[in-house]
Amino acid sequence: MNKPDARPLLLLNPGPVTLSARVRAAMGGPDLCHREPEFADLQRAIRGRLLQVYGLDPRRYAAILMTGSGTSAMEAMIASLGPANSRMLVIENGVYGERLSKIAAIHGMSSVPMTLKWGEAIDNARLRALLDEHQDVSHLAMVHHETTTGRLNAIDPIARLCAERRVTLLLDAVSSFGAEELDFPGWGIAACAATSNKCLHGVPGTSFVIARRDALGDDAPQRTLYLDLATYCREQDNDGTPFTQSVQSFYALAEALEEFEEQGGWRARHARYEALAEQVRSGLLALGIRPLLPEGASSVVLNAYHLPANVSYERLHDHLKAHGFVIYSGQGSYAKSIFRISTMGEITAEDTQRLLSAIAALLR
Numbered sequence: 216m217n218k219p220d221a222r223p224l225l226l227l228n229p230g231p232v233t234l235s236a237r238v239r240a241a242m243g244g245p246d247l248c249h250r251e252p253e254f255a256d257l258q259r260a261i262r263g264r265l266l267q268v269y270g271l272d273p274r275r276y277a278a279i280l281m282t283g284s285g286t287s288a289m290e291a292m293i294a295s296l297g298p299a300n301s302r303m304l305v306i307e308n309g310v311y312g313e314r315l316s317k318i319a320a321i322h323g324m325s326s327v328p329m330t331l332k333w334g335e336a337i338d339n340a341r342l343r344a345l346l347d348e349h350q351d352v353s354h355l356a357m358v359h360h361e362t363t364t365g366r367l368n369a370i371d372p373i374a375r376l377c378a379e380r381r382v383t384l385l386l387d388a389v390s391s392f393g394a395e396e397l398d399f400p401g402w403g404i405a406a407c408a409a410t411s412n413k414c415l416h417g418v419p420g421t422s423f424v425i426a427r428r429d430a431l432g433d434d435a436p437q438r439t440l441y442l443d444l445a446t447y448c449r450e451q452d453n454d455g456t457p458f459t460q461s462v463q464s465f466y467a468l469a470e471a472l473e474e475f476e477e478q479g480g481w482r483a484r485h486a487r488y489e490a491l492a493e494q495v496r497s498g499l500l501a502l503g504i505r506p507l508l509p510e511g512a513s514s515v516v517l518n519a520y521h522l523p524a525n526v527s528y529e530r531l532h533d534h535l536k537a538h539g540f541v542i543y544s545g546q547g548s549y550a551k552s553i554f555r556i557s558t559m560g561e562i563t564a565e566d567t568q569r570l571l572s573a574i575a576a577l578l579r
Contacts, residue, residue, distance in 0.1 A: 224536065225566055227361045228543040229517050230285075230413040234467075234562030238416060241470035242463045251460060255454035257465055262451065264472040265423060268415075268481055269397050276399065277422045277431070280446045282461040283521030285389035286314065287442060288408035288422035291357060293318045295444035296406050296426070301353035302327055304345060304382075306373075309333050309363030311387055312547050315356045322438045327352060333506060333549065334364035334519075339372045346380055354383045359407075360514040363546055365512035366506055367395065367556065374402035380445045383430070389413065389422075393475065393557075394484045394516055405430040406444075411464060414516060415483060416560055417471040476524035488515035491567050498571035503576055505512055507553055508527055517557040519545065523578060528554055531577065537558035538573040 226233045234270060247254050258280060266279035281287060293315060297303055303324055308331040319326045328348050329342060337357075346352055355377055371385070377384045384408040387505050388397060393414035397407065406426035411417030424444055431445045441458060450457045476550045479482065490514050496506060501518055507519035528544045531554060535542055547555035558567070 219430070222539050224539055224541050225562060226560060227556045227558070227562070228539050229555065229557045230410070230559065231418055231419050232412060232557075233562060234418065235416065235471075235561045237474060238418070238467050241466045241493045242418065244463070244466040246336045247462045248462050249456055254456075254460075254462065254465075257469060258451060258460070261455060261465060261469050261472065264469075264476070265416055267476070268393055269399055271399055271425065275428060277426055277428055277448050277452070279426060279444050279451065280456075280460065280465075281422055281424075281442070282420060282459070282464070283422050283445060284409065284419060285410035285413070288410060288461075289315065289387050289425050290318050290423050290424075291439070291442035291444050291447075292387075292408045293324070293407050294322045294355075294387060294438045294442055295435060296383070297322065297356075297438075298353045300405060301325075302349060302351050303354040303356055304329060304342075304343070304349065304352045306337060306355070306357040307331065308335050308337065308366060308368070309357045309358065309361035311361055311363065311389070315387060316357070319356070319463070333419050333547070334361075334366050335374065335562065336512065337368055339376065339417055341374065343376060346376065348384070349565045352380075352382060352413070354385060355389070356385040358387040359397070360388070360395060360516055361395060361554070362390050362517050362557075364549070365513035365517045367512070369393070374404075377484075378403050388451065391423075391514060392470055393481050394488055395514055396480075396485075399425070408568065411468040411471065414481075414559055415468065415471050415475060417468040418464050420461040421468050439550050455527075459477075460507055478562075485515055490556045490562065491517055491562060492516075493557055494564060494567050495558065495571070498567070499574070502571070502575055504574070507549075516559055519555045521553055521555045522551075526577065527551075531574075534577045535570070535573055538569070540570050540573065
């Protein structure tokens with residue numbers, strides 16, 4: 216058994232992330248009742264800062280906060296804004312696209328799946344043909360960054376199709392919000408689901424939906440009590456909250472957003488991730504470890520790699536954990552053939568070099 220590294224574990228999984236010292240310290244803020252004005256101030260500040268990430272006008276858009284994981288934001292978005300009397304087309308090229316379809320089915324929505332192989336690029340000609348075939352499609356739901364494989368799905372051509380067909384675009388941006396481009400007005404995004412504990416470097420427990428206010432109209436069906444976005448938005452606009460929120464994770468998110476702004480916003484975070492991801496990619500290629508997807512197909516947030524010959528994921532994971540790193544396995548049919556590395560969180564170039572040295576030592 217390798218001697219454990221004395222340093223704290225660095226998380227190279229796609230959330231939760233390794234925290235900065237100041238974000239971790241923020242969770243030690245005073246005990247606070249969610250019905251007091253101090254909490255209202257905290258909530259208002261977070262909502263404003265979330266809109267500032269992509270420069271959104273608060274008169275047109277609302278940041279809607281809830282306690283839960285990223286999946287709770289996905290479900291709130293689909294349940295609150297999905298079609299009542301028409302159909303929704305769901306693009307599936309990984310676990311999380313398939314999860315959108317499951318959410319729609321659970322809430323009784325009629326949907327049309329566009330099913331691709333995991334990691335496959337979206338065929339826009341095929342998408343156009345599906346929309347031609349199903350004229351009753353009024354909504355399209357898809358994942359921006361599909362962490363199953365690291366694929367960053369191209370939104371722009373799909374957004375143009377949606378605008379042409381007057382189809383409402385709902386986006387899962389859980390693992391891209393804060394590090395990849397999101398052109399809300401240009402792409403006509405009606406809503407996107409996201410979370411605090413990925414590219415924003417907060418802690419698990421708070422998720423959110425950024426929605427156009429005109430998408431939260433009175434005609435939206437209420438399919439759920441706890442996850443109804445219109446209820447949250449109405450209460451939060453009045454400095455309230457419909458249910459108890461995770462106060463300590465709010466503290467952490469507020470601090471993480473302040474840190475995010477100081478470091479230069481999403482473009483700076485994109486550049487930081489990109490440099491670290493390229494360092495890992497080139498280092499692994501030098502060791503004979505190939506990426507799953509071609510260059511340029513992955514997000515800067517996470518890349519997937521083929522396991523080295525004769526090295527199981529369990530062996531690689533345990534070796535790296537003993538050296539201070541936590542990586543992520545593949546899912547489903549990829550469970551025995553790939554591993555995934557994310558460069559989110561408080562990670563440095565020195566850390567990634569130590570990672571590469573640890574992998575090289577195993578291969579030797």
